Amino acid sequence: MNGFASDPKTMHSSSRALLDVRGLKVKFKTNRGEGTAINDVSFTLRRGEVLGLVGESGSGKSVTGMSLMGLIENPGRICGGQILFDGIDLAKLSDLEMERLRGKRIAMIFQDPMMTLNPVLRISTQMIETVRAHDDVTLVEARRRARDALGQVGIPRPEERLDAYPHEFSGGMRQRVAIAIALLHKPDLIIADEPTTALDVTIQAQILSEVQKLTSEYGTALIWITHDLSIVCGLADNVAVMYGGQIVEYGPVAEVIRSPRHRYTDGLLNSVPSRNRRGDRLRQISGFAPSIFSMPQGCAFRPRCSFADDACHQTPPLATHGNHAHRCWHPISSREGLGS
Amino acid sequence: MTTWLAQRLVQSVFVVLVMTAIVFVGVNVIGDPVSILISPDANQQERARIVAEFGLDQPLWSQYLSFLKGTLQGNFGNSFVYGMPALQVILSRMPATMELAIAAILLSVLIGVPLGLYAGLRPHSFFAKFMMAGSILGFSVPLFWLALILIMFFSVYLGWLPASGRGQTVDFLGIGWSFFTWDGLSHLCLPVLTLSIFKISLIMRMVRAGVREVLPQEYIKFARAKGLSRQRLLYVHVLKNIMIPVVTIIGLEFGSLIAFSVVTESIFSWPGMGKLIIDSINVLDRPMIVAYLMIIVFIFVTINLIVDILYTTLDPRVRLSRD
Numbered sequence: 001m002n003g004f005a006s007d008p009k010t011m012h013s014s015s016r017a018l019l020d021v022r023g024l025k026v027k028f029k030t031n032r033g034e035g036t037a038i039n040d041v042s043f044t045l046r047r048g049e050v051l052g053l054v055g056e057s058g059s060g061k062s063v064t065g066m067s068l069m070g071l072i073e074n075p076g077r078i079c080g081g082q083i084l085f086d087g088i089d090l091a092k093l094s095d096l097e098m099e100r101l102r103g104k105r106i107a108m109i110f111q112d113p114m115m116t117l118n119p120v121l122r123i124s125t126q127m128i129e130t131v132r133a134h135d136d137v138t139l140v141e142a143r144r145r146a147r148d149a150l151g152q153v154g155i156p157r158p159e160e161r162l163d164a165y166p167h168e169f170s171g172g173m174r175q176r177v178a179i180a181i182a183l184l185h186k187p188d189l190i191i192a193d194e195p196t197t198a199l200d201v202t203i204q205a206q207i208l209s210e211v212q213k214l215t216s217e218y219g220t221a222l223i224w225i226t227h228d229l230s231i232v233c234g235l236a237d238n239v240a241v242m243y244g245g246q247i248v249e250y251g252p253v254a255e256v257i258r259s260p261r262h263r264y265t266d267g268l269l270n271s272v273p274s275r276n277r278r279g280d281r282l283r284q285i286s287g288f289a290p291s292i293f294s295m296p297q298g299c300a301f302r303p304r305c306s307f308a309d310d311a312c313h314q315t316p317p318l319a320t321h322g323n324h325a326h327r328c329w330h331p332i333s334s335r336e337g338l339g340s
Numbered sequence: 341m342t343t344w345l346a347q348r349l350v351q352s353v354f355v356v357l358v359m360t361a362i363v364f365v366g367v368n369v370i371g372d373p374v375s376i377l378i379s380p381d382a383n384q385q386e387r388a389r390i391v392a393e394f395g396l397d398q399p400l401w402s403q404y405l406s407f408l409k410g411t412l413q414g415n416f417g418n419s420f421v422y423g424m425p426a427l428q429v430i431l432s433r434m435p436a437t438m439e440l441a442i443a444a445i446l447l448s449v450l451i452g453v454p455l456g457l458y459a460g461l462r463p464h465s466f467f468a469k470f471m472m473a474g475s476i477l478g479f480s481v482p483l484f485w486l487a488l489i490l491i492m493f494f495s496v497y498l499g500w501l502p503a504s505g506r507g508q509t510v511d512f513l514g515i516g517w518s519f520f521t522w523d524g525l526s527h528l529c530l531p532v533l534t535l536s537i538f539k540i541s542l543i544m545r546m547v548r549a550g551v552r553e554v555l556p557q558e559y560i561k562f563a564r565a566k567g568l569s570r571q572r573l574l575y576v577h578v579l580k581n582i583m584i585p586v587v588t589i590i591g592l593e594f595g596s597l598i599a600f601s602v603v604t605e606s607i608f609s610w611p612g613m614g615k616l617i618i619d620s621i622n623v624l625d626r627p628m629i630v631a632y633l634m635i636i637v638f639i640f641v642t643i644n645l646i647v648d649i650l651y652t653t654l655d656p657r658v659r660l661s662r663d
């Protein structure tokens with residue numbers, strides 16, 4: 001159906017990135033004033049690649065994902081930058097053009113599986129409408145595709161379960177249904193916004209490996225949003241760490257985890273249990289994430305950073321070393337990173 | 341589901357039975373039937389004859405049983421005024437009331453739901469704010485006052501619409517209906533408008549509140565992420581969730597339209613049940629009052645049952661708990 005994603009020849013011959021986000025800026029205008037939720041966010045994603053988008057709650061991960069889907073609504077608006085998807089700037093598309101793309105070439109999965117399916121509509125209704133929103137097929141054919149998709153994500157007896165309502169599924173099963181819906185059109189890109197956060201650990205792991213398997217099977221690019229760095233380790237190729245609406249560190253996962261440059265990334269890593277040696281205390285980053293309506297001047301992390309000085313009152317530029325970039329005036333040197 | 345329905349039916353019958361007891365006590369025990377039935381200047385013999393004829397000398401429980409028996413057979417006795425079985429008199433007036441009630445509900449839904457959807461989708465638009473302010477007026481204006489204003493304006497001042505009666509009716513299924521003639525329709529206008537204003541306001545506000553509640557839900561975001569059209573989103577995903585409370589309100593309002601049509605029917609001289617019962621109460625036509633009360637009980641119980649069944653078809657979660 002979708003020659004691009006599954007055909008290895010096109011995958012390799014096209015050097016153009018699937019997704020190229022450049023200087024994205026999103027603002028929200030409320031009665032508290034105007035706040036910048038996303039400020040100058042740039043990253044690229046090749047076909048089949050997995051990007052981990054990591055950061056505390058409120059750092060702008062969801063808003064980034066929703067911008068790519070063209071789902072930013074009042075009081076928010078994209079007010080700068082480009083979202084080049086396969087060469088087309090999504091930020092410039094009309095509502096109708098975006099509607100045709102959504103669910104077909106870019107799909108999204110959300111955080112709370114208990115809330116993502118409409119409680120009063122059958123699973124079959126919610127799947128068939130997705131098929132028929134983009135492909136002109138018969139009801140029978142749409143139903144067959146829906147059933148196959150349910151089978152693929154590991155739902156037992158898909159034919160029977162198709163006519164059930166969401167409340168008849170467990171949280172984990174509902175998230176599988178949502179994934180099945182996202183995969184219906186074998187999209188080029190799936191944005192997964194904390195899809196396992198609300199689930200317990202074993203189910204989290206199952207879903208994670210299921211998504212990994214299916215996306216690599218179809219060559220689907222994946223943006224995995226999470227506040228948990230440890231999830232990203234085994235999953236992603238690249239990681240982007242967000243803070244205060246900016247990407248503060250960006251690079252290959254192994255490298256970022258081995259030698260973080262930004263002070264915030266370091267703090268995040270120290271709060272991951274598995275990474276700490278036994279006996280070490282887990283160190284949570286003290287303080288709170290800033291509100292978009294009262295962003296600190298300069299580096300947004302400044303009020304919580306023990307290395308902050310006068311220089312940090314200026315916004316740090318994005319400093320790139322090879323494919324590893326960061327926004328910090330006083331980055332951790334690789335020696336210091338290893339020693340601490 | 342079937343067991344639930346059976347239980348629900350038994351419940352309904354029980355409610356009707358309880359109501360027969362209440363109506364019986366209200367009319368026969370609290371009120372003095374003798375004083376109603378017999379003129380004060382009747383002599384002793386006449387008195388005894390009537391008391392015996394109506395079984396008023398029997399013990400209370402046997403009076404109730406014969407009342408119950410009559411009720412079940414639809415026999416409430418002859419109307420004192422019309423000299424015909426009370427039930428028959430009332431039923432002959434029912435189509436007029438039903439016509440008014442159905443027209444008013446239809447109009448309220450057809451206007452209230454789209455207005456509510458609009459106000460929910462564009463809450464900050466001038467029109468939405470205007471309609472919301474207007475709906476407060478629609479809530480607070482007394483029915484009779486509204487009726488009189490409408491008559492003053494459309495009938496007296498403009499002379500466009502008739503202010504009383506049903507106009508020309510056409511027989512359909514053996515019953516006369518105003519729906520089918522222009523004259524009849526023009527007679528329907530003012531009473532239906534009077535009855536609808538409140539309900540339009542109510543439905544509009546409920547739909548608006550529902551839209552405001554449903555739109556930010558995660559499942560709407562997900563549905564949009566699937567690439568559904570706006571229409572599909574609104575008319576399937578949003579509307580089906582909103583219809584649950586709206587159906588309840590429509591049911592209740594329909595019941596009260598039939599039961600409390602008294603005011604409107606009196607003002608517009610609409611020959612329905614409400615007008616009839618007021619006339620009957622004025623002349624203390626006891627069989628008519630009893631028959632009317634029982635019919636209203638029956639209608640209310642039936643509407644509740646239908647709403648409950650609709651509920652189960654609309655909300656699968658309710659259905660599950662009833663399986």
Ligand SMILES: Nc1ncnc2c1ncn2[C@@H]1O[C@H](COP(=O)(O)OP(=O)(O)O)[C@@H](O)[C@H]1O
Nearest residue numbers: 028037056057058059060061062063064291292
């Ligand atoms: N509809 C909205 N109105 C106002 N502010 C919003 C809205 N949506 C998001 N924001 C703001 O944007 C910032 C980023 O939010 P979000 O992307 O949801 O964070 P997260 O990283 O937890 O997903 C938050 O500070 C939030 O307050």
Ligand code: SF4
Nearest residue numbers: 299302305312328329
């Ligand atoms: S720029 Fe300054 S305040 Fe920001 S993280 Fe680096 S050292 Fe800390």
Ligand SMILES: [Mg+2]
Nearest residue numbers: 058061062193
């Ligand atoms: Mg989020």
